Amino acid sequence: MSQGDGAPLPEAGGVRLASRTDPAWLPLALERFDEVLRDHAHCEKKAAAQALSLLAAWPDRTALVQRMARLAQEELQHFRQVYDRLVARGVALGRDPGDPYAKGLRALVRHERDETRLTDMLLVGALIEARSHERLVLLAEGLDDPELRRFYAALAKSEAGHARLFVDLAKEYADPEAVDARLAALVEAEAEIVAGLPLAARVH
Numbered sequence: 001m002s003q004g005d006g007a008p009l010p011e012a013g014g015v016r017l018a019s020r021t022d023p024a025w026l027p028l029a030l031e032r033f034d035e036v037l038r039d040h041a042h043c044e045k046k047a048a049a050q051a052l053s054l055l056a057a058w059p060d061r062t063a064l065v066q067r068m069a070r071l072a073q074e075e076l077q078h079f080r081q082v083y084d085r086l087v088a089r090g091v092a093l094g095r096d097p098g099d100p101y102a103k104g105l106r107a108l109v110r111h112e113r114d115e116t117r118l119t120d121m122l123l124v125g126a127l128i129e130a131r132s133h134e135r136l137v138l139l140a141e142g143l144d145d146p147e148l149r150r151f152y153a154a155l156a157k158s159e160a161g162h163a164r165l166f167v168d169l170a171k172e173y174a175d176p177e178a179v180d181a182r183l184a185a186l187v188e189a190e191a192e193i194v195a196g197l198p199l200a201a202r203v204h
Helices: 025-031 033-057 062-088 100-106 114-142 146-173 176-196
Strands: none
Touching: 025 033, 025 114, 033 062, 033 114, 062 146, 100 114, 100 176, 114 146, 114 176, 146 176
16 A cells, blocks of 8 residues: 655654555645644544553553653643644634544454553554654645744654654563564555545544
């Protein structure tokens, strides 16, 4: 499913995706930026909740608990920053309509053993962060407002760091070669999920 037109594929925190976002996404996102901003706020909120869910599910993994606690704090701060920009634009947060992209990825998580489930949950987190990084970079390059450009460039950098964090944690609790092999399979599956979704004014 990799794209072979010569341009480099998106990479974030050591995670190289197998596809690039459709070029038509950015004009749509810029035209309907309030919708993207609302979706982005929900994404940051759910990222904080997911970090807390991981540390609650594996409370005996000290490194995971420490890093997920820090991540939850950071994601919640990002949520507040995005939400403040929504409020400044007179836009209500509204209810979360759900995220078919993330739902599709999480459907790939193996449940036969606790170890494989943890590996997959962490790698799914890495892929979500890597795809978010790609799209926030596009927004940072496409927005006219200088403050929003700086804001999204900074958040994109954070997303790349989060992708690396998830992969590093996966390798801390499982064989690194097995993690790399599983990540390669999930990267291809992620590209298939992206290809099957309609273009929308969303982060994913």
